[in-house]
Amino acid sequence: xxxxxxxxxxxxxxxxxxxxxxxxxxxxxxxxxxxxxxxxxxxxxxxxxxxxxxxxxxxxxxxxxxxxxxxxxxxxxxxxxxxxxxxxxxxxxxxxxxxxxxxxxxxxxxxxxxxxxxxxxxxxxxxxxxxxxxxxxxxxxxxxxxxxxxxxxxxxxxxxxxxxxxxxxxxxxxxxxxxxxxxxxxxxxxxxxxxxxxxxxxxxxxxxxxxxxxxxxxxxxxxxxxxxxxxxxxxxxxxxxxxxxxxxxxxxxxxxxxxxxxxxxxxxxxxxxxxxxxxxxxxxxxxxxxxxxxxxxxxxxxxxxxxxxxxxxxx
Amino acid sequence: xxxxxxxxxxxxxxxxxxxxxxxxxxxxxxxxxxxxxxxxxxxxxxxxxxxxxxxxxxxxxxxxxxxxxxxxxxxxxxxxxxxxxxxxxxxxxxxxxxxxxxxxxxxxxxxxxxxxxxxxxxxxxxxxxxxxxxxxxxxxxxxxxxxxxxxxxxxxxxxxxxxxxxxxxxxxxxxxxxxxxxxxxxxxxxxxxxxxxxxxxxxxxxxxxxxxxxxxxxxxxxxxxxxxxxxxxxxxxxxxxxxxxxxxxxxxxxxxxxxxxxxxxxxxxxxxxxxxxxxxxxxxxxxxxxxxxxxxxxxxxxxxxxxxxxxxxxxxxxxxxxxxxxxxxxxxxxxxxxxxxxxxxxxxxxxxxxxxxxxxxxxxxxxxxxxxxxxxxxxxxxxxxxxxxxxxxxxxxxxxxxxxxxxxxxxxxxxxxxxxxxxxxxxxxxxxxxxxxxxxxxxxxxxxxxxxxxxxxxxxxxxxxxxxxxxxxxxxxxxxxxxxxxxxxxxxx
Numbered sequence: 001x002x003x004x005x006x007x008x009x010x011x012x013x014x015x016x017x018x019x020x021x022x023x024x025x026x027x028x029x030x031x032x033x034x035x036x037x038x039x040x041x042x043x044x045x046x047x048x049x050x051x052x053x054x055x056x057x058x059x060x061x062x063x064x065x066x067x068x069x070x071x072x073x074x075x076x077x078x079x080x081x082x083x084x085x086x087x088x089x090x091x092x093x094x095x096x097x098x099x100x101x102x103x104x105x106x107x108x109x110x111x112x113x114x115x116x117x118x119x120x121x122x123x124x125x126x127x128x129x130x131x132x133x134x135x136x137x138x139x140x141x142x143x144x145x146x147x148x149x150x151x152x153x154x155x156x157x158x159x160x161x162x163x164x165x166x167x168x169x170x171x172x173x174x175x176x177x178x179x180x181x182x183x184x185x186x187x188x189x190x191x192x193x194x195x196x197x198x199x200x201x202x203x204x205x206x207x208x209x210x211x212x213x214x215x216x217x218x219x220x221x222x223x224x225x226x227x228x229x230x231x232x233x234x235x236x237x238x239x240x241x242x243x244x245x246x247x248x249x250x251x252x253x254x255x256x257x258x259x260x261x262x263x264x265x266x267x268x269x270x271x272x273x274x275x276x277x278x279x280x281x282x283x284x285x286x287x288x289x290x291x292x293x294x295x296x297x298x299x300x301x302x303x304x305x306x307x308x309x310x311x312x313x314x315x
Numbered sequence: 316x317x318x319x320x321x322x323x324x325x326x327x328x329x330x331x332x333x334x335x336x337x338x339x340x341x342x343x344x345x346x347x348x349x350x351x352x353x354x355x356x357x358x359x360x361x362x363x364x365x366x367x368x369x370x371x372x373x374x375x376x377x378x379x380x381x382x383x384x385x386x387x388x389x390x391x392x393x394x395x396x397x398x399x400x401x402x403x404x405x406x407x408x409x410x411x412x413x414x415x416x417x418x419x420x421x422x423x424x425x426x427x428x429x430x431x432x433x434x435x436x437x438x439x440x441x442x443x444x445x446x447x448x449x450x451x452x453x454x455x456x457x458x459x460x461x462x463x464x465x466x467x468x469x470x471x472x473x474x475x476x477x478x479x480x481x482x483x484x485x486x487x488x489x490x491x492x493x494x495x496x497x498x499x500x501x502x503x504x505x506x507x508x509x510x511x512x513x514x515x516x517x518x519x520x521x522x523x524x525x526x527x528x529x530x531x532x533x534x535x536x537x538x539x540x541x542x543x544x545x546x547x548x549x550x551x552x553x554x555x556x557x558x559x560x561x562x563x564x565x566x567x568x569x570x571x572x573x574x575x576x577x578x579x580x581x582x583x584x585x586x587x588x589x590x591x592x593x594x595x596x597x598x599x600x601x602x603x604x605x606x607x608x609x610x611x612x613x614x615x616x617x618x619x620x621x622x623x624x625x626x627x628x629x630x631x632x633x634x635x636x637x638x639x640x641x642x643x644x645x646x647x648x649x650x651x652x653x654x655x656x657x658x659x660x661x662x663x664x665x666x667x668x669x670x671x672x673x674x675x676x677x678x679x680x681x682x683x684x685x686x687x688x689x690x691x692x693x694x695x696x697x698x699x700x701x702x703x704x705x706x707x708x709x710x711x712x713x714x715x716x717x718x719x720x721x722x723x724x725x726x727x728x729x730x731x732x733x734x735x736x737x738x739x740x741x742x743x744x745x746x747x748x749x750x751x752x753x754x755x756x757x758x759x760x761x762x763x764x765x766x767x768x769x770x771x772x773x774x775x776x777x778x779x780x781x782x783x784x785x786x787x788x789x790x791x792x793x794x795x796x797x798x799x800x801x802x803x804x805x806x807x808x
Contacts, residue, residue, distance in 0.1 A: 048646070053646050055806070073652035073653070073654060074652070076651055076652035076653075077652040079650060081647065081651075083646050083647065085643055087642050087643040087644045087646060087647050088644070089642070089644075091335075091336045092335055093339075096335050099328075099331070100328050101651075103324050103325060103328030104328055104647075104652070104653050105651060106324050106325060108320070108324060131339065151652075157650075
């Protein structure tokens with residue numbers, strides 16, 4: 001199979017509201033794709049369309065070779081789903097809730113050692129007898145993640161799996177997700193933590209129901225800045241004429257001062273590895289001595305904001 | 316694992332989940348099991364005898380015959396009327412009725428004796444303040460019984476008087492018989508002088524007897540007298556009075572003697588019978604084929620069980636489905652490898668299991684705790700309870716899947732309970748309803764349940780098949796409808 005998920009012109013409308021607008025997306029097997037976007041951007045609706053919970057108003061999606069609305073139980077056995085909201089039973093203990101979901105996936109009771117492993121993984125083994133209604137929001141989220149994993153699925157839809165989870169456990173989750181990816185599983189993850197885009201193989205940025213771009217995390221940075229950034233610091237203030245000349249070089253996209261009493265500047269290039277020695281040579285030839293050269297990795301928050309702003313009508 | 320095994324596991328997930336859900340709520344368990352029993356216990360303990368006393372006041376002029384008659388009712392007679400006394404002032408009696416001090420005022424006619432002599436009926440007026448039509452109907456029955464008792468009292472007095480009066484009549488008949496015999500014997504001897512003497516005696520006796528019989532036969536007692544003696548002997552006296560005694564042969568005299576003998580026997584019988592038997596020769600007595608001796612709580616307990624089981628599982632199922640919707644678990648079900656049939660089967664089995672446990676506990680508490688009879692077999696009872704539960708669960712599914720919210724589901728369940736209380740035969744038997752409403756009543760599982768459980772618990776024997784079959788058909792149809800609705804609900808975001 002070439003792709004696990006493909007969507008073409010996928011659209012979902014609720015009356016006048018367009019929740020997802022003409023989404024085109026292809027997800028290869030064995031990848032983690034992150035869906036990132038502001039609240040109301042259509043992330044959850046996209047997940048619901050791809051899992052068959054929602055029916056598209058227009059366009060089509062093919063998941064595991066069939067339209068989600070035509071999933072059979074055999075298809076669904078291959079899918080794990082973590083809903084955005086906690087949907088388990090408040091009067092059941094954490095273990096009983098997990099056992100219920102395991103039974104929905106046909107897991108016999110004699111194979112329930114897997115439940116212990118999952119509870120251990122999400123750090124709830126000691127609290128497994130706690131009733132869900134007495135569990136914190138974070139605990140409920142962790143349990144929901146364990147429930148999504150209980151069927152050992154090859155395709156996982158995780159709608160904000162790390163919401164309300166502490167950073168240490170969040171990191172552990174992502175390590176686990178990448179482990180699952182390395183086993184050949186495919187994960188579709190929505191997140192409100194933009195920084196988590198770095199853990200994904202592909203990131204789809206959505207805003208107002210539209211898919212703005214899909215790229216690798218590095219690719220997104222490049223898109224946001226218009227190239228790769230190099231921060232240069234000279235030993236003495238740089239002459240403005242030199243700055244203009246630097247910006248005019250064919251492998252430099254843009255050059256601008258960044259402060260440091262006229263000693264610091266940032267340049268954008270396509271290929272930092274090739275550009276750094278050539279820049280150093282060019283500056284040496286003009287008597288400018290560099291103290292430091294470093295690639296600049298903008299925070300994903302900035303990348304995200306830049307891409308979303310740019311994606312807005314008139315942006 | 317084979318798909319068949321997974322189906323069982325998936326459906327079983329709901330059984331386990333629903334049971335655990337209830338077990339984790341001890342208060343709910345207590346409410347579900349002890350609640351119905353306590354309701355019935357309160358009902359059984361709190362319900363008094365249906366024949367509650369009707370505080371009654373008679374109105375009749377002081378010292379009148381009517382007052383004397385009314386006084387006789389102040390002695391308890393076993394009827395519902397508890398007569399507080401006789402009040403001469405009508406307005407005062409009606410005031411007491413208005414104040415709620417008495418329940419019934421019986422206004423006796425003031426001119427009953429005159430009306431009787433004038434061949435008119437007198438009316439006994441009953442004043443009350445009842446609004447409950449059932450209670451009023453019972454009161455009217457009681458009132459008719461009371462007026463009947465007054466009539467009987469009057470008639471009994473008259474009959475007793477007639478019995479005294481007919482003492483002389485009997486003696487007259489005996490004398491006439493003796494004179495006839497003496498006349499026949501004188502004729503046989505050829506004693507013409509003796510015969511003439513006896514004819515004169517007999518002529519006088521027969522004329523008096525004829526006249527006295529006319530008077531006696533004119534009253535109520537005359538009918539009884541005629542019934543006892545037959546009409547021939549009475550006519551024979553008339554005939555004898557009209558005969559020329561000198562022309563009668565000995566065989567004719569003998570025939571008249573027989574007639575008078577029968578008349579004498581009839582009069583003797585009339586005098587020997589008690590006036591009460593003459594006035595009320597028949598008494599009614601109800602006997603049941605099943606020889607039942609039931610308390611009110613015995614009669615109502617099976618109906619309450621049917622009603623409570625229906626309400627309990629309908630509410631349980633309805634809330635369970637609506638809550639799934641509220642929690643958002645339907646989204647989980649849509650993604651999981653779960654079919655509508657498995658979901659429905661799991662929920663159905665869970666509710667049935669819970670219902671069976673509760674039904675068993677409630678019936679056991681009723682039979683062992685309240686002494687409600689269980690005349691039928693436990694097996695038939697179990698089958699009937701299963702049928703009621705199955706149809707009710709299926710109905711609960713439909714209600715829940717049509718409801719849009721928790722409150723709508725609960726309101727629908729309450730509406731169903733109200734309809735079931737009024738229409739299931741719990742309060743009034745279905746025969747009282749018009750056919751159209753009766754048809755609606757038969758759409759309620761509780762209606763069939765009431766019929767089945769009353770039959771099984773009170774009469775014994777096998778259950779009637781129509782309600783069992785109706786419940787089975789209802790279960791199949793409603794589950795089919797529920798499956799369609801659930802499919803639609805799951806498809807709807």
